Amino acid sequence: MPHVHHRIAPLAPAWESVLSRALGRRVEPSVLALLVSRQAARYRGEEVALAHGDELAARCLFWLPRDLPKSQYPTEELRLADALPRRPLRVLDVGSGLGTTALGVSLALPEGASLGELVSLERDPEALALQRRVWAEAANAGLVALPARHQTLARDLSEPGWDRDLGDFDLVTVGLCLVELLSALPEEHARGAGLAGWCERLLGLLRPEGALLVLEPGDRERSRVLQTARGVLLSRGVTVFAPCPQGGQCPLLAEPRDWCHEDLAALSLPPWLVPIAREAGLRWEGPTFSYLTLRRDGLTLAGCLKGPGERPARLVGVPEVSKGRTAAVACGAFGERPSALLVELHRHRGKAPTEPLEALPRGTVVLLAEDARPTEKGTLRLEPGVLRRR
Ligand SMILES: C[S@@+](CC[C@H](N)C(=O)[O-])C[C@H]1O[C@@H](n2cnc3c(N)ncnc32)[C@H](O)[C@@H]1O
Structure with missing residues (x-):
């Protein structure tokens, strides 16, 4: 084996029509660019008016195909290390929105593994309904294999008991969601401690050899919060499977201007999204993000390779x-x-x-x-x- 590259294929062009059918309405490119720029402003914390249906349209037609590789990447590492069981898996996707994170996972599973049961947990019932249509359309087009069983649960993570009766899982994913739960906390250390607390709670839902994928945005502020959480988790005996090949404090935390994040520069946006991103004033190059793959069994990517x-x-x-x-x-x-x-x-x-x-x-x-x-x-x-x- 040469050095370990991630080999993520560009998204199949058929996704464009699949997502449009799932949404059930046509959105002109110039209108989509406007909706995308408004939703981007909201993600930056600005108060911008946007009808819920329009937000879902922007997320379905733009963010979903843009963000799919973000969960493929860490799943690919679990595959390379042979660190996922090769059987139907029980998977929980927390803050699942339109299903992007679990869809990405399903595209990168090792041979022999599949989504045996997917539990998609999310507070927004409309997002969950759209998620079901996305899975159905994508499966109809032969782009993904439907989970053998798919449960969508409308629950709010800020309410006690959100994790009642869930059972245990081979894989728990939480994609670009914890950032939304931490935004009220004042600064890096408080947010890092808060994020570590969420991770510990989610680790408690894993089977002994399971993995937790945490995806967060790739900007400096949010990536540093994730690395701060990593330090807290390491001190509590949690295993960081990936990305870090060493178990000490993140060296990039020492300098406030530095941050560790991924930049899939070789994987440019799907071509049909490039003009939308440009018009909305967003990055049109490969996706950036930060992530941690956590376990409780001591297995690390570096150790496996x-x-x-x-x-x-x-x-x-x-x-x-x-x-x-x-x-x-x-x-x-x-x-x-x-x-x-x-x-x-x-x-x-x-x-x-x-x-x-x-x-x-x-x-x-x-x-x-x-x-x-x-x-x-x-x-x-x-x-x-x-x-x-x-
Ligand atoms: C940016 S979206 C990410 C969706 C998806 N995981 C992805 O990777 O594309 C964040 C999701 O978290 C959900 N969310 C935020 N706060 C939540 C809460 N308190 N309880 C449940 N879901 C929540 C939002 O409704 C939204 O669908």
Whole structure:
């Protein structure tokens, strides 16, 4: 196996008509761009008027196809590590909205695994009704396999007892929802502690070898809150399966200007959404987000991928090419250091059977020779053989 890339195919063009049929009404592109810009302002916390039906239209036609890869990505990592049971799974999607997170999961499940039972929990009954139509239309078009059993539950997470009688799950997902529950809290530490509390509650719904996927927005403020929550959870014995290849404090929290997040730059927006995003003044490049995959059984992505004598590390920046060399920041357990600057000299190329560093997208898990150590300044030279294949 070469370095561990995520291989997420671009969204099938048939999704455009599937979502339009599920919504049940035609929305002209210029109108959709307007609705999308209003909903985007609301996501930024601004008070903007938007009828509920129009909000659902913008979410169905724009955010759903834009955000699908966000849950595919961590599910793909569970698949690569063989860390999901290969059988029909019991899955809970919390704050499920139109079903985006579970739909993304279903597209990335390993062979032999399927959605045996999906419980979609959400406070908005209209969103749940639309979610059912999305699943039905997508399954009719052969884009997804319907869950064997699908339960939609209209419950409000802020009310006591929202988790009554749910049973236990192989996978719990909560996509871009906890951010909405934390917005009243004042700052990073309070929000981090609040988010950790939610994660602990959701971890309590897992079977012993289950996983919890938490997706949050990719901007600095919200990503830092997620990494703050990660520190709290680690101190309480929770396993961070991914993305982090080391178990210490997130090194990017040290500098207030830094934040760890994913940027699927290679995965541009589906072509039919690009003009909408441009007109609405939004990013039209690949999606950005932050996430944690949490478990209680001690299993980690890095531990699953690593062979004898190897040290896993994750590229947390885009490799930069300058004269004669390529450099990329990698997160990992480098002795006392939680990160290192990997430097590949171009004159060493071709001396080992590995891809050039700049061919590896951000987020790639690289496997390095364990005995290669960074210098005092934190630079690790990729001499031939340091960047390994498996
Ligand atoms: C941004 S949407 C994300 C939907 C979906 N998970 C996704 O990834 O696209 C957030 C969802 O969380 C739901 N939500 C927010 N607060 C909630 C609460 N207190 N109880 C239940 N659902 C809530 C909203 O109704 C909305 O559908």
